[in-house]
Structures are given as structure tokens and as C-alpha cells.
Amino acid sequence: MGSVLGHVLNGLSFGSVLFLLASGLTLTFGLMRTVNLAHGAFFALGGYIALDVLRRTDRYWFSLLVAIIAATVVGVLFERLALHRVLGKELPQIIITVGFAFLIADLLLAYYGGRPQSPPRPPGLDGVLRLENFAFPHFRLALIVLAVVVWLGLHLLITKTKVGAMVRASVDDEPIARSVGVKVPVIFVTVFGAGTALAAFAGVWGGAFTGLQPGSEWQILLLALVVVVVGGLGSVGGALIAALAVGLLDEFGKWLFPSFALFTLYAPVAVLLAIRPQGFFGKEELT
């Protein structure tokens, strides 16, 4: 029984990392109709910068902050300089974000090398929870708690605050939102920046979990995409449920039938998309 519980918690904590990434992804999609394929690059960027600063200064929370701010600045610049010019055009946005991800990934590889490395766990969360013969790291439990907190925060922000109302207005009807004085481009860049910050944070904490190496940003991005698709593009609550489900599916797939784990992850997604393109919690698209 202990091992099953361990796998469940592992799956849930990996799902939490996926949620941190997927929440930003689903926000940008809901708002800008952009499947931001550069999102994984911000994950890697955050992780590597945190590692770099940590090695120079040896101050954990400071490096975390620097990583998040740096990645967010890069993300905001990217949105203003490139992405915003093709607003409303899905395909160019996708191509541009793929290109940006290649660019960032290659520069990271050039600068930090191809050796797998991983940021340390945050101080204070090094401990291990022990219950009789069962042990589980505090850090992974903290990830699960954090995912729920982030979901709650985003949910309240979007449904209860004025900023959230402006975001929703921009999503639902951009021309009308503009006409009543919502500065839609500011909303766009803010949401994009927030998504980037979440991705960078996921890179530091999730990187401690999954490790950082060239190509890892794509693996986790594709999983986060699965989460976003299954949860329904644009739905934060859907993303949380889907992230935990995908985390569990991934964990148990690797444990129970390792030689089919990737197939059993992606094939159902294809079938789901074929039958219900908007995912489980997405809004019906008007075409």
C-alpha cells in the first residue's frame, strides 16, 4: 500500500508542476488565442538563471526572485516586440513562439552546456515526512499545496477583482472592452508577463523535481499542453484537475507499463480532441 501512496503523491506533485506551467499557458490562450509554445523556454530560462545566480551569491530566495523577474522582463519584451504584431493570427503566433523557444533553448545550451543539472530544493523544505514505514519529501507536498494556492489565487483574481473583470471582458469581446476604456494591450502584456513569471517559478521549483537539460523544456511543455487541452483551453480550474490527472497518469503509466507510457498519454488526448475539441471544461467555440 505504501508504494501506491508514494506513487499517488509523486504523480500529484508532478501534476502540480504541470499546473504551474499550464495555468500561464491557458491564460494566454484564453486571452490572446495564442498557444504559446515558448512557454517551456521560460521554464528553462527561470531554472537556469536561478541556478546561475545561486552559484554566484549563494542566496536562494534572492536567486528565485532574480530568475522570475529576469524571465518576466524577457517575456514582456518578446510580447511587445514580436508577438503583439501578429495579434489575432493564430498560426503566425505559433510559429513565432516556436522560433523564440528554439532561440532561447540554443542560447541556454551555448551558455550553460548540455550537462543535466538541477536547482536545489528551497531551504526549509529539505525534510522528509515520515509515517511508520512511509516517507515523502516535504518539498513535494509543498508543491501540491502551492498548486492549490495558485489555483485559488488565480480563480479569485479572475472572478472577484476588477482586474479580473477587465481580463474577462477583453477575452469575451475585445472591441467592446476597448470602447468602455479597458486598455486591452496593457491587459495582454500583463497577463503574458504573469504567465511567464509562473513558468519561470515552475522552472526553479519544478526544475528541482524534474532536472534541467536541453530538450527538457519541450518534454514538459508538451505535457503542459496536454493538460491545457484536456482541461479545456482557457479554463484555469480545468487545468488544475487535468494537471493532477495527467501527473497521475504519467506516474502510473511509467510504473505499470513503461513501454507504452508515452503512447497512453498522447493517444487518449488525440481521441479526446477529436470527440470534444474544447476539452472537458472549455467553452464551446463559435466558428
Place this chain on the structure above:
Amino acid sequence: MSAVTPEARNRLLLRVALLVLAIAVVAAPYFASSFQIGVLSRIAVFALFGLAFNIVFGAGGMPSLGHAAFFGLGGYIIGIGTVRLDVGIITVFVLALVLGAVLGAIVGVLTLRSHGVYVLLLTLAVAQALWGLAFQQVRWTRGDNGIAGIERGLIVPGEATLVTFYWTILALVSIFGALVWWFQRSPAGVAIVAHRESASRLAALGYRVSAYRIGAFTVSGAVAAIAGVLYATLNRFVGPENLAWTMSAEVMLFAIVGGAAFFAGPIVGAAALVTLEVWVSGFTDRWLAVLGLTYILTMLFMPQGILGLVDDRRRAWRARREGHEIAPTSANASDALTGTGGMS
């Protein structure tokens, strides 16, 4: 001397230029180095892959990010077929055509209810599922190590040298490229373009739109699988990277850089990008960064591709000659493709 209009003269010039180019490509072994022959072979194979992809993308207006599935499938058919089993080369080609078409039809059916970015995600998921199989079904595919030792001689009739291999590739690419050309000009091919322009009007005219969508994916899948067979033969190797989604992104870039609205777009795109890669790799290891910049700059400044740019220049020139403005129509076709409007 005024019997020849400038239009007719230009058309003649273009034909002569194309003929000279074709002769130069065929005669390349007489003046190019073996390295350059290798590069040309790669361009040819990618051009065929791009042509196959563009049936769905440029003509059909459906943004697939999963064409690596067909490409990799072809690669694994010849890899597993000739290295691990003992299947004849004719059977390999037949299998690639049939299985590529079947997989294409399946993807076509799956995407029937999807539009735009959902088509993209769905095709991506299918290709990732196959990639997962190639990666993890080690017993068949040798996993990450891939299958090495695919004989180039298999597809060459007669003695296998670098030159005869190159000519074989050229011949096969030309044959299948011509088939794609013929398909796109057939009533079915025209209906696929009509589906891109307006699916609802096509349906109102009594066409079964879904049948043409599936048809586009079927033909595209079959030809892409053949390109995959050729690519694996060229590399003497097939591995999960043939199925990776980056391959799907690359073929999309071939079409866009060349000009997705034009038949020759993917050919021009493949030639331009492979040449760029060879040139950049000559002085830096950072090819991927350059490729990324190419993605961004193409979309920002040249969304209609090279041929779109040429076409606009030509129209502007003609308009100036005739002394009035003609609205560039090629831009509209590409806009429909790269904008939200035409993606369905």
C-alpha cells in the same frame, strides 16, 4: 518585333530559366562536390515532404503540426523492413504508401470536428503518440538508438554510387512530386482548395466536405511516408528524431518560407532553409538559434514567403507598366492561410 508581348516574353524567360535549373540539378554530379550532392539530395527529399505537407496546409488550409508522423512512419517501414526483417524494396514502398494513406485517413477523420489551432494540437498529439511508441517499443525500434545500416543500394537500380543514388532520389522525388501536382490540379485537388476558401459554400454546392478533408490527409500522408523512406535511406538511419515534432515544425517552415500559397513554395523553402543551414553551420554551432530567428523574422516580415514576395513584385511591375494599380491578390490567399480567417 512588336509581335512578342512583354508578358509572353517573360513567360518564355521563366520557362527557359526553369529548364536551365532542371538541367543544372540533374547534371550537378559533373561539377559539384560529393558534399554538395549530399546537400542537394537532402533538399530534394525535404522538397517532396514539403509538397506532401502543403496539400493539407497550403491547399487545404489545415495547420498540421503532426506530419512527422507520416515521415517517421516511412522511415521505420524501411528501417524495420529491411534491416530487422527481410522485406523487398518494392514491398517497402507499397507498405509506405498504404500505411501512410491509412494513417492519413485516420488523422483526417479525427480532425473532422476541429478547426484552426485545434487541428494543430490534435495532429501534434497523434504524432507524439507515435513518437512515444518509437521511443519506448525498444524491441521493434531499438528505442533512442534508432535503426542504423539502411542500405542506400536498395533503392538504386544497378550499381550504387553516390551519383546513381542522387539520380534515383531525384527521379523518385520528381515522380511523386508530379503526382502531387497532378492531384492538386484534379477536380479533387481543386475542391480541397475550395474547402480552404469556404467550406460552407463548398458544402452548399453539394460537395461532401469531410470526404475532401480526409482525402487531403490521405494523399498527403502517403506521399510524406515515401519522403520518409527516402530520408531514412539518405541517412542510412532512422530514429525517434524522424518522428519528433520539431520535424513537423520544420516542414511547416519550408512551406511558409517558400510561400504556402504556391505549388513550388515548399521546394523553394526547403532549398532556402537547407542552404542556410549548411552555410550557417560552416561558421557557428548555433544553427538552432539562427533557425529560431528565421521563424520569427519570416512571420514578422515575410508571411507570404519568398514566392509571395516575388509575385507581389511582378504584379507591381506589371501595374506600373500598364499605368494603373492592381491590388495584389496573392497576398489575399496567403492572408487567408496565415490569418485566423482561413484556418479551418
